[in-house]
Each structure stands twice: as structure tokens, then as C-alpha cells.
Amino acid sequence: MDTRLEDVWRRESPHVLGALVRRYGHFDACEDAVQEALLSAALHWPREGLPANPRGWLVRAASRRLVDALRSDRARLDRETTANRLAPSEAPATDSDDSLHVLLLCCHPSLTPASQVALTLRAVGGLTTEQIAAAFLVPVATMGQRISRAKARLQAAGARLGDVTRADLPARVESARQVLYLVFNEGYAATGGSDLLDVPLTAEAIRLTRELHRRLPSDTETAGLLALMLLTEARRAARADDRGDLVPLADQDRGRWDRPLIAEGVRLVEAALPAGPVGPFQLQAAIAAVHGEAAAYADTDWPQIAELYRMLDAIAPSRVVTMNRAVAVAMTDGPEAALAMLDPLLREPVRGHRLQAVRAHLLEQAGRATEARAAFREAARLATSTPEQRYLHRKAAALAD
Numbered sequence: 001m002d003t004r005l006e007d008v009w010r011r012e013s014p015h016v017l018g019a020l021v022r023r024y025g026h027f028d029a030c031e032d033a034v035q036e037a038l039l040s041a042a043l044h045w046p047r048e049g050l051p052a053n054p055r056g057w058l059v060r061a062a063s064r065r066l067v068d069a070l071r072s073d074r075a076r077l078d079r080e081t082t083a084n085r086l087a088p089s090e091a092p093a094t095d096s097d098d099s100l101h102v103l104l105l106c107c108h109p110s111l112t113p114a115s116q117v118a119l120t121l122r123a124v125g126g127l128t129t130e131q132i133a134a135a136f137l138v139p140v141a142t143m144g145q146r147i148s149r150a151k152a153r154l155q156a157a158g159a160r161l162g163d164v165t166r167a168d169l170p171a172r173v174e175s176a177r178q179v180l181y182l183v184f185n186e187g188y189a190a191t192g193g194s195d196l197l198d199v200p201l202t203a204e205a206i207r208l209t210r211e212l213h214r215r216l217p218s219d220t221e222t223a224g225l226l227a228l229m230l231l232t233e234a235r236r237a238a239r240a241d242d243r244g245d246l247v248p249l250a251d252q253d254r255g256r257w258d259r260p261l262i263a264e265g266v267r268l269v270e271a272a273l274p275a276g277p278v279g280p281f282q283l284q285a286a287i288a289a290v291h292g293e294a295a296a297y298a299d300t301d302w303p304q305i306a307e308l309y310r311m312l313d314a315i316a317p318s319r320v321v322t323m324n325r326a327v328a329v330a331m332t333d334g335p336e337a338a339l340a341m342l343d344p345l346l347r348e349p350v351r352g353h354r355l356q357a358v359r360a361h362l363l364e365q366a367g368r369a370t371e372a373r374a375a376f377r378e379a380a381r382l383a384t385s386t387p388e389q390r391y392l393h394r395k396a397a398a399l400a401d
Contacts, residue, residue, distance in 0.1 A: 005045050008054050009038050010204070013126035016058045018098020020066060021161040027105070028151035029069060030062070031123055037062035038126070099124065100215045101161050103208070106150075107175040110157040115150035116179045122147055125183075125204045135201055136186065173216065177225050177281065180209050184229050188236070202233055220272040224282030227268035231288035234261035246391040250297045262292040280316040283308055287324075302331035319345055323358045335365040353382035357392060364399065373399040 013034055020030040037058045051057040106120040121127045121135075133143035164172050187201025209226045216222050238252035269285045287308045294300040309325035322341060330338035339362050345355055360375035373396050380392035 005041070005050065008050065009041065009058075010126035010207070012055045012058055013038065014099040014102045014124045015055055016062055017123055018102045018161060019059050020062055021102070021105075022098060023063075024066060024070075025160065026070075027154050027159070027161075028148075029066060031151060033062040033066035033069065034058070034123075035128075036065045098161065099211055101164075103176050103212065104164050104169075104172045105154070105159060105161055107172055107179055108154055108157060108159045109171070109175070110153050110159065111150050113178070113182065115146055115153070116175065117182050118143060118146050119150040120176075120179050120208075121183065121201075121204070124208060127204070173212075173219065173222070176212060177209075177222060180205050180212070181225060181281075183208075184232075188232060202229070202236070205229060206233065218275075220276045221279040221281050223268050223272040224279060224285045227265040227272070227285035228281055228288055229265075230261045230268070231265035231285060231292050234258040234265065234292060240387065244387055245394075246387045248391075249291070254296065257292070262289075265289060266293065278311070278315075280312060283312040283315075287312075300331075302328055306332050319348075319351070319355070323354060326362065327358060330362055330365060335362045338362050339366065350382065353379040353384075353388070353392070356382060357388075360392075360395065364395075369399050 016037065017030055017034045020033060021027055024030060040061050041054075041058060045051070103120060103124050106123055107116050111119065118132055118136075121132050122129065127135075129144050129147060130140050132147075133140040136143070183201050184205035187203075187205060206226070206229050209222070209229055213219070213222045213226045234257050235249075235252065237258070238254065238256040239247055241247055265285065266289045269282065269289050272282050273286065287305055290301050290305050290308070306325065306328040309321065309328050313321050313325055322345060326338040326341040329341060339359065342355065342359055342362070346359075356375050356379035360372050360379055363369075363372035363375055376392050376396035376399065380389050380396065383389045383392060
């Protein structure tokens with residue numbers, strides 16, 4: 001597939017969907033029409049060339065399909081009446097930018113986080129149901145049902161494009177940031193599978209976050225999220241070796257880090273932190289910036305990172321924050337102090353492999369090899385990503401040797 005054409009589809013699909021929903025309503029029918037227009041473009045554009053106005057082409061094609069569908073739906077008289085008033089040539093305007101409105105609509109509070117993610121990738125990211133299902137390792141039918149239920153729930157809730165009030169905007173934007181963060185994390189550290197995902201979820205999350213930041217340049221938490229993504233993505237090339245095995249931060253070849261991405265991320269952090277209230281994404285981005293600016297692992301400013309994690313723990317406490325803070329504390333106050341921070345988490349129900357993996361590393365630092373080996377093996381048992389399983393088994397075997 002021509003990647004240039006695919007980029008155009010993904011860039012234009014939320015604008016096309018927004019134009020149709022604003023004119024006709026019926027989010028589900030409009031979204032289906034946009035998908036059909038994209039399929040038509042996939043057939044015509046490689047043969048005929050990219051249109052001078054791709055958005056206008058897609059809007060006209062989707063409008064024709066939508067009007068035809070409305071006219072054929074004899075069971076719904078209100079839609080039939082609407083369709084009879086509209087000619088296929090009366091396509092909505094193509095010069096408006098509705099991408100942010102579509103994103104906020106996909107993050108409607110009536111939807112679950114999983115449905116928000118799926119619908120955002122479909123409606124805003126322009127990904128097919130098959131691509132989204134492959135990315136999240138679920139059957140296509142399951143993902144299709146999830147997306148269909150999400151669209152039906154929006155319709156039942158009476159959600160419409162642009163219905164977000166000024167009072168509701170902060171909460172809806174916060175939901176949008178969380179959705180984009182979930183998409184990025186799934187692409188950067190897949191929860192399962194044996195290799196990199198076919199769908200470049202990290203690139204899609206960064207693209208959509210850039211768009212959100214462009215539309216809301218004064219929103220410092222969106223700037224922080226974008227910075228966090230860029231600073232994290234900058235290390236991607238060094239995260240795995242030639243065999244696809246995980247390489248921990250301490251052992252990564254920093255010459256392979258993307259320095260322009262790091263510089264951009266640092267600039268965003270430095271501009272956001274003094275501009276307003278400091279939020280979790282800004283603090284996480286600041287931590288990533290400290291790592292990114294260290295020439296070597298030994299040069300890392302661990303006291304600063306530990307302090308940033310203390311601040312993060314104060315405003316957004318979580319198991320993940322506690323584990324990450326423990327790693328930083330181990331570098332400043334020693335592994336035993338860090339292990340004491342993990343003790344309360346061990347009394348909670350097991351959720352994932354990360355806690356045992358962090359604990360294993362800290363036990364190894366403390367010289368408690370037998371306990372570390374057992375923790376590495378337990379982490380490997382709980383891990384669902386094949387590269388992480390191989391890495392954890394290798395660590396356990398090295399301690400056994």
C-alpha cells in the first residue's frame with residue numbers, strides 16, 4: 001500500500017466524519033459512509049492519482065453513500081424525510097476542522113475507556129476494525145461488536161458533534177488525553193504478542209496528540225502528554241536487540257536515541273511547567289527529560305528523578321508510580337529502602353508482572369540472589385509479552401549460574 005495515500009486517509013478521515021455528522025447527524029451511519037468512501041479511495045486513487053482536494057473527494061463520496069443509505073432505510077421515516085430533502089450533490093462544506101470535535105465525541109462519558117480507545121482509533125485514527133483488532137490481540141468480530149456498541153451508546157445518549165459545553169470541556173479533554181495515552185502505551189509496550197505490532201499505534205497516538213496540542217496550545221497537560229510521548233518514543237530503537245529481546249534502560253545504546261525528538265520533548269516540558277498548574281503528564285515528561293538528557297546511565301540525576309516521583313505520587317498516586325519511585329529511591333537511598341516501599345503492594349491482589357520484575361531487580365541490587373531469582377521467575381510466569389518473558393527468564397538463569 002502507498003504509505004502516502006494511507007497518511008492522507010488517516011489525516012482526513014476525522015475531518016470528513018466531522019463534516020458529515022455536523023450536517024446529517026447519525027454518527028454510526030456517517031462513520032460507515034466514511035469507511036466506504038475510504039475503500040472507494042483505495043480503489044481509485046492508486047489508479048487515478050491523488051485528487052487535488054482529497055478531503056473534498058472523500059466528503060462527496062461519503063455523502064453520496066450516506067444519502068443512498070438513508071433513502072433505502074424505509075423502516076425509519078424520519079431518516080427518509082431527511083434524505084428526501086438532501087441531494088447527493090449537496091455535500092457539507094470541506095473547509096471546517098472538526099477533528100477535535102470528533103475526538104471529544106469519541107471520548108463521551110457514556111463510553112467505557114476500552115470503547116473510547118476503539119472508537120477513537122476507528123473514527124479519528126482512520127484504522128480499520130481488522131487493524132485495531134490485530135493491535136489489541138482480539139478477534140475481529142469482538143472488536144467489531146465493541147465499536148458497534150460504542151456507536152449505539154452514543155446514539156442512545158443523544159451525543160452530537162460539538163455538544164461539549166465550556167464547563168464540560170476540561171473533563172472531556174482529560175478523557176481524550178487518557179485515551180491517547182492508552183493507545184501510545186499499547187504500541188510502545190504491547191501487553192501481549194511475540195513482536196512489534198503491525199499497526200504503528202505509537203505513531204498514531206503521537207499524530208493525534210500533536211493535533212490536540214495544536215488545537216489547544218495553552219493546555220499544559222496536553223503539552224506534557226505530547227512531550228512524554230516524544231521523549232519515550234525517542235528511545236524505541238535502543239529498547240530491543242537484534243533478536244528482538246528487551247534491553248533495559250541501563251544497557252541501552254544511547255547513540256541510537258532520537259536526539260531531535262528528545263530536544264522537542266524537552267522544549268515542550270520547559271515551556272509547559274512554568275505556564276500553569278503542574279499535572280501528572282508534565283511530571284512524567286520531566287522525568288523522561290532527565291533520562292533523555294543524561295549522556296550515560298551513570299550520569300542520570302537520580303535525586304531529581306526521585307523528587308519528581310515524590311511530587312507525582314502526591315498528586316496522582318498509583319501502583320506504577322510507587323514502583324517507579326522505588327527504582328529511583330534505590331539509586332539514592334539504597335535497594336533496601338526501595339524494597340520497603342514495595343511491601344504494601346505485595347499485600348494487594350496480583351495484577352501483571354511489573355511488581356515482581358521491579359522487586360527482582362531491587363533484590364538483585366541488594367545481593368539477595370536466591371530471592372531475586374524466584375522473583376524473576378514469577379515475573380516471567382505473569383508476563384504476557386514474549387520478549388519480556390525471554391528477558392526475565394534470562395535474568396533468572398544468570399542468577400542461577
